[in-house]
Amino acid sequence: MLRDDHKAATLKLLYVCLMGAGLVITVQPQPAPPSIYSLGQAAGTLALTAIAVQLVLASRWRILERGVGLDRIMRWHSANAKFIALFVLLHPLLLFLRQLLKGDIMAPYTMYGTDILGGVIGAVIIGIIWISVLKRKQLGLLYERWRLVHLLTYLLVAIGLSHSLLLGSDIKSGRPLYTWWLLLAAVSVAAVVYRYVVRRITFAGSEYEVVANKLETHDVHTITLRPTDGTVLGHESGQFAFLTFTSEDLPVEEHPFTIASAPGGDTISFSIKESGDFTALLGKVERRDMAHVEGPYGVFSNRSMPGPFVLIAGGIGITPLMSMLRAMHKEGDTQPQTLLLYANRTQGDIAFLGELAAIERGSDWLRVVHVLSKETVEGMRHGFVDGLVLSDEIEELTAPTYFICGPPPMMDALRTTLAELGVPDDQVVTERFAL
Ligand SMILES: Cc1cc2nc3c(=O)[nH]c(=O)nc-3n(C[C@H](O)[C@H](O)[C@H](O)COP(=O)(O)OP(=O)(O)OC[C@H]3O[C@@H](n4cnc5c(N)ncnc54)[C@H](O)[C@@H]3O)c2cc1C
Structure with missing residues (x-):
């Protein structure tokens, strides 16, 4: 922890x-x-x-x-x-x-x-x-x-x-x-x-080379980086780092992004949504561009916690939870029971849809429930992650530790709802994408 x-x-x-x-x-x-x-x-x-x-x-x-x-x-x-x-x-x-x-x-x-x-x-x-x-x-x-x-x-x-x-x-x-x-x-x-x-x-040694820039959804890019000196920064799943690209096409600006990959690999990846003037340019990042990575920072992690877990993501808030799920998947089959409630507007907005389905299929500890607010799709819930969804999907509401990352109004509403449902405050951990 x-x-x-x-x-x-x-x-x-x-x-x-x-x-x-x-x-x-x-x-x-x-x-x-x-x-x-x-x-x-x-x-x-x-x-x-x-x-x-x-x-x-x-x-x-x-x-x-x-x-x-x-x-x-x-x-x-x-x-x-x-x-x-x-x-x-x-x-x-x-x-x-x-x-x-x-x-x-x-x-x-x-x-x-x-x-x-x-x-x-x-x-x-x-x-x-x-x-x-x-x-x-x-x-x-x-x-x-x-x-x-x-x-x-x-x-x-x-x-x-x-x-x-x-x-x-x-x-x-x-x-x-x-x-x-x-x-x-x-x-x-x-x-x-x-x-x-x-x-x-x-942090002078934290120089990385871009090895891939993949379009995850219509507006989310997954950028994979490899350290030039071969040493990946030691991070825990859910932590974030400050990333600065030194590409010709991007301003040299430092931005915080969650390390979406699991710890322990020889590369790290960031999945970034186009949400403003800087992130809108991420499509221009190319292989062999260089990046400076400073970190890790943050305490939003389920490392060494006993579980069970309920992970609740809104849109790009999936990244720290994805890192946790990838780490758990990598560690083996005996993981605490975990429910992922993943809210998006439409099916096309869901990042990692295939990968999540594959982890769920290959394990007996993960269940994924997609919640779409702007589309009705068979096998997915319609609406928002609210008290009704929580009561429907979670058998014993006060048992799990809740990790929530998403837009601030969603996280505020969920904190209130969970408190109303009797979940103690110290069992609710949140991460805001704002410093
Ligand atoms: C801990 C943390 C983890 C994050 N993880 C992710 C992630 O995994 N994926 C993802 O898509 N986004 C993530 N974000 C959000 C991401 O940092 C912003 O979306 C991005 O910096 C916006 O930059 P912009 O210029 O495109 O947008 P803008 O419209 O300029 O900024 C939107 C908001 O982002 C914040 N912001 C902008 N620039 C900076 C900066 N240089 N330093 C700090 N904050 C800034 C400000 O609050 C600003 O109001 C994370 C943020 C934090 C704090």
Whole structure:
């Protein structure tokens, strides 16, 4: 089992301790209750602390990710961003509350002159990043451009650190706070160095050559890769990797895709649906094109779990489940009872139809049920994977572990339905194709 919920809980506790330490170091225990002004200073320290944590969360640090999952880390990243915005807002509000309440909105400038500019620029950058996060779809911002806007965070760190050092009299004078400031600066630099230098050196050997590009359905390509040095990355079924093609016809962009093949082969394969500007170009990938593979990441795996399993896939969400089924098939006949509920719009959208039928025919542990929403086909169910389908197809609903991967609305609805059917939450494992 790849998931480590204790580690996730420990990391959350560590976060609370870090923020608590930032607060205590700034306000420092004193007999009198802390003043509003010192709480404003603390908000500044907490903003900087959360920004340093943000860089660590974005660094794809393996020790951090292992057992927790990059998707969960990225969810924390989003939650932490809200704290950053809150503390950045509270910082000037609390520092100048008394003057602001008197209507003196120029107080920060009167007190600090143009030195306050760094703080203003930092706040504007946070505003820009927030608008790009909240309004990406409405602004029609391509993911890659959005990523570029996001990189402004690095500038924010530099501005935040110099702003606090220049203006924070408490930082310059107070030893513990100055040490804290140095620590944050060191953590931020280490996170950036890890993300852009160490990670690249560590994965320098992960170059692969395209050996096949097969059309699986009308819009799903299976691309098979062989490592140039003969060593395939060691992955578990269900994990994913970041793939970058260095083909003349494709932009050099890194995208996350699940390794759909079973572990242990001398090649790896990815099955990718045309769903946007980059994936629409995958038909142009040719044999002997090169690709860089970074991974594996993720904890969506049934490895070493006892079963029985119910695997529920929506469309291209089949890839991690396909990897699990291929691995189980490869391992032999004595596998836990497994039901695959596979939802698609039409029969023509079903990837791996023949291969799934062959695994099912050749084993006594797998049963496959296809569910089509836009077509009626004999031998397949019509509609959606809902409470009725689950109750019909699963004898003892609370016995299996459920692995679900598909469009977010489908996964949310299924989580609710399974809870209503009495399935404990820890028996439901989901994977979102979004970081
Ligand atoms: C863990 C994981 C596993 C995945 N496995 C598969 C798979 O096996 N098969 C498959 O077809 N798809 C998979 N995806 C989805 C795949 O990454 C996106 O469909 C693809 O990146 C879309 O790129 P695009 O430019 O064509 O589409 P766009 O329309 O530009 O993007 C669609 C969405 O994909 C995400 N995305 C786009 N570019 C990137 C990027 N460079 N890095 C991270 N996210 C990005 C964003 O959320 C974006 O909103 C997976 C995603 C994740 C997170």
